């Protein structure tokens with residue numbers, strides 16, 4: 239056991255993962271386990287399947303530790319922190335669908351802000367004040383420069399983005415009030431891919447919000463064609479360019495951020511991206527190659543609010559954490575396809 243990983247009852251440091259049964263939380267669960275930590279999930283399964291817990295057990299070879307409940311239940315969170323001797327928290331729990339947040343803003347403000355408020359209260363009351371937070375590149379709004387550095391101005395284009403921005407501000411405020419907090423705000427770019435086992439991945443309920451699950455469903459024959467929104471952006475092929483990052487790289491980024499906080503690194507905010515953008519049509523071609531299936535597509539008008547290009551400058555994360563995304567677009571597509579194909583059987 240390293241010094242940065244003080245032992246809990248199992249000989250591993252206990253780390254609470256709110257929303258740990260979801261897409262990003264489940265992959266981070268595995269990465270934490272492999273790095274010598276004991277992850278403990280708190281999830282209300284509002285957007286995940288309890289079957290994920292068995293799959294995590296299959297991957298790690300040990301029973302998955304999970305409490306069913308809401309992060310908005312301050313008493314429950316405080317009790318969990320105490321009983322499980324939690325040393326740090328990773329806060330994934332929240333709603334994430336941009337379009338839905340426009341249609342149902344109060345649902346988003348209630349869950350994302352109420353959850354954060356409750357968690358910060360429970361952590362402060364329990365003197366467990368090491369936190370890794372799932373923020374998003376959405377806090378850059380319509381980016382003013384590329385690549386995007388952490389000091390770019392923040393803004394928002396949806397209630398979802400607004401909740402991320404306010405959560406960042408809530409974290410900054412508690413820190414200002416007490417020097418006991420150690421926090422890592424991680425601004426994700428576009429997480430895609432799945433665990434190479436094919437056992438866990440992104441399983442969106444209803445229509446997916448993101449490109450890769452849609453492409454995968456078209457390749458699987460579950461949808462007739464992909465709509466490519468916009469063909470005249472100022473990009474090499476006219477379609478939107480985004481910074482896709484493999485979920486396994488993202489999970490490693492969480493482990494690196496946690497390790498940095500536990501060894502005394504001051505609080506920080508970093509981008510987690512690759513620094514490289516890929517257009518929609520590049521993704522389609524890469525997916526066809528990885529899956530061996532055609533992905534029919536057709537152009538559709540631009541959606542309001544969509545920007546031409548968005549990609550990170552990941553230099554600060556590399557400098558502070560010694561972390562860098564390694565996996566290629568081909569791997570992202572191959573792992574997504576393995577997961578998607580498994581869903582069909």
Ligand SMILES: NC(=O)c1ccc[n+]([C@@H]2O[C@H](COP(=O)([O-])OP(=O)(O)OC[C@H]3O[C@@H](n4cnc5c(N)ncnc54)[C@H](O)[C@@H]3O)[C@@H](O)[C@H]2O)c1
Nearest residue numbers: 257260261262282283284285286308309331332334372374
């Ligand atoms: N996936 C992305 O593209 C992306 C990009 C940027 C930021 N994020 C953020 O990362 C976090 C995780 O995203 P994800 O893709 O894993 O989403 P997800 O929906 O797969 O996982 C979120 C999990 O939180 C749970 N949850 C929701 N509200 C809860 C509550 N009140 N109490 C307990 N559990 C609750 C859900 O059941 C789900 O298991 C979210 O905060 C999201 O906003 C995601």
